[in-house]
Amino acid sequence: MLPFILKRLGLALLVAFTVSFISFSLLFLSGDPAAALAGETASGEDIEAIRTLYGFDRPMMVQYGEWLFSAVRGDFGESYYFKLPVASLITDRLQVTMLLGLCGITFALLTAVPLGVAAAIRPNSMIDRLALFLSVAGQALPSFWFGLILIVLFSIKFQILPPSGAESWRHFVMPTIVLGYYAMPAIMRLTRAGMLDVLNSDYIRTARAKGAGEGRVLFKHALRNAIIPVVSLAAVQMGFMLGGSIVVESVFALHGAGYLAWESIARNDLPTVQALILIFSMFYITFTFLADVLNAWLDPRMRSA
Amino acid sequence: MTEDTLLEVRNLTLDIPAGGGTLHAVRGIDFDLKRGETLSIVGESGSGKSLTSLALMGLLGNSIKRSADVMRFDDIDLLTASRKTMRSLRGNRMAMIFQEPMTSLNPAYTIGDQLMEALLLHRRVGRAKARERAVELLEKVGITSAGSRLGQYPHQLSGGLRQRVMIAMALMCEPDLLIADEPTTALDVTIQAQILRLLVELTREMNMAMILITHDLGVVARVADKVAVMYAGELVETGPARPVFARPSHPYTRGLLRCIPQPGKTARGADLGTIPGIVPSLIGDVTGCAFRTRCAHAQPTCRKQIPVRGEVPHQFRCVHADGAISAERETA
Ligand SMILES: Nc1ncnc2c1ncn2[C@@H]1O[C@H](COP(=O)(O)OP(=O)(O)O)[C@@H](O)[C@H]1O
Ligand SMILES: [Mg+2]
DSSP states (O other): OHHHHHHHHHHHHHHHHHHHHHHHHHHHHTSOHHHHHHOTTOOHHHHHHHHHHHTTTSOHHHHHHHHHHHHHTTOOOBOTTTOSBHHHHHHHHHHHHHHHHHHHHHHHHHHHHHHHHHHHHSTTSHHHHHHHHHHHHHHHSOHHHHHHHHIIIIIIISOOSOSSOSSSTHHHHHHHHHHHHHHHHHHHHHHHHHHHHHHTSHHHHHHHHTTOOHHIIIIIIIHHHHTHHHHHHHHHHHHHHHHHTHHHHHHTTOOOHHHHHHHHHHTTOHHHHHHHHHHHHHHHHHHHHHHHHHHHHHOGGGGGO | OOTTEEEEEEEEEEEEEETTEEEEEEEEEEEEEETTOEEEEEOOTTSSHHHHHHHHHTOOOTTSEEEOSEEEETTEETTTOOHHHHHHHBTTTEEEEOSOTTTSSOTTSOHHHHHHHHHHHHSOOOHHHHHHHHHHHHHHTTOSSHHHHTTOOGGGSOHHHHHHHHHHHHTTTOOSEEEEESTTTTSOHHHHHHHHHHHHHHHHHHTOEEEEEESOHHHHHHHOSEEEEEETTEEEEEEEHHHHHHSOOSHHHHHHHHTSOOTTTSOTTOOOOOOOSOOOOOBSOOOSOGGGGGOTTOOGGGGSOOOEEEETTEEEEOSSTTTTHHHHHHHO
């Protein structure tokens, strides 16, 4: 198991390096950064002055090395728009987004996996139909619309949950449901399909032939094998939720990193965009790495891969 | 029915709902088995052998309808036994090994865990004791360095080794009855003989009854006490192995026997017989002899009720009083 982990870790670092280079080069791909900084009315001299001031005139690899070295220590430069250190700008918002993402994926897993298992035990039963209905509805319902419905119901009509902000756990209930519900259908259907497949396999028949009870057959013998693809999917979705929670963050006025990313792109605030891309990518790489390790623990055949 | 009868089955019938009606997969079969005896069920694939064994184990899917006049294991009525009773029998007093060693072990658990499971489920023993027993059985089935094998996973073993593990697993609780459903079909020819020899030795040593399912009559001749020839869900001929092989009475049994090479008699490269034709569909009403569509001696009366002929214990079902053996000699 240890050689596997080390190998995957090395791979993850390699990917991280590549991603960091790409996110750095964004600065140059999006045009002349000095001109962008100087603004539309600036003269050629102003632009040149800014170019030397920010060091854009030096070789790209030197700039990349410098940027990466600072980034590793948590220094992402200064935001063009807020004129504040990017790091301080990001920290709070990242916490909100992380918390929301973790709650969202947990909610999704805790509802989708049991539902998927129940649906697979009795295909075409009431519970299977309910699960199918929920998953179709989950895919058809746009997040912003679902979020608004919840606000109308729970904040306006029943007045039990606050419609916006991030001050207490109660502020996170509705965003969690909306974000989690978005990830649920895929997880549920993958669990159901996996369980159906595994429950028909020869080794499940062997377990029954040994006299194992239904609970043992389902949870010890079947679920462990059926859940493997779900782990990988959950990691991808978790990464996706961090970057893609903009809609949810906007609807509930949660000032998170997703919202910040969207704003910064609109304002051409490159240092902030770079930092966010780098951080989101690192999270994504970390989740994928953790999923690989978890899967290798679940399925010994993957350990040699 | 004598005292040492372990298993008694009368008129076992299995119906499966299918697209255009009901699939009569097993149609009223009878057999019984004494302690320590080996019964071999032979027949082409699709004749209902696996379903019969799953029915005994109580492992049929919910959609399959089972009925019988008698289905008794020792002093337990399998027809009325609760799920809990069946569970306490499986892996404990009756065990089964399957045709597909490559897929019959759980890929996520070690050989050791899977071996110990049945013992831990059915006996009040600790893990240390269970481990000891697992090592003992692995050695018994001829696996070297058994202790270190316990930590290995199924994908690290070859098919032959996996089937040995399956056998060891089935024997953990010293069952009274072992059902082996084509245990060697998926293995290399050289390994087939080893595995069979092992099964025979172990059943003798443990005084265990065995139902050995196979479509290889050559195997049966060497190991079985009794033979049941199954065709399209029916037993067409049953009896002690010796008379059945000496005087095969049903045309289908003789057809099967012609398909096996006989040492010293069959010339190298000589044509082995095959039975032309295919097994008829068992969906909807099935009347008369199911083999008539492939039988050289079929006649109009084969569509009617078929009498049981011969004397207990060697019996067969055929309209011909002698199973058409005289007719066959004439044409030969
Ligand atoms: N679960 C099932 N559903 C529908 N048909 C089945 C099922 N299991 C077996 N059958 C059918 O029942 C017949 C007997 O099958 P089986 O007992 O597996 O034969 P054998 O083991 O002799 O090859 C075959 O025609 C097979 O297609
Ligand atoms: Mg079979």
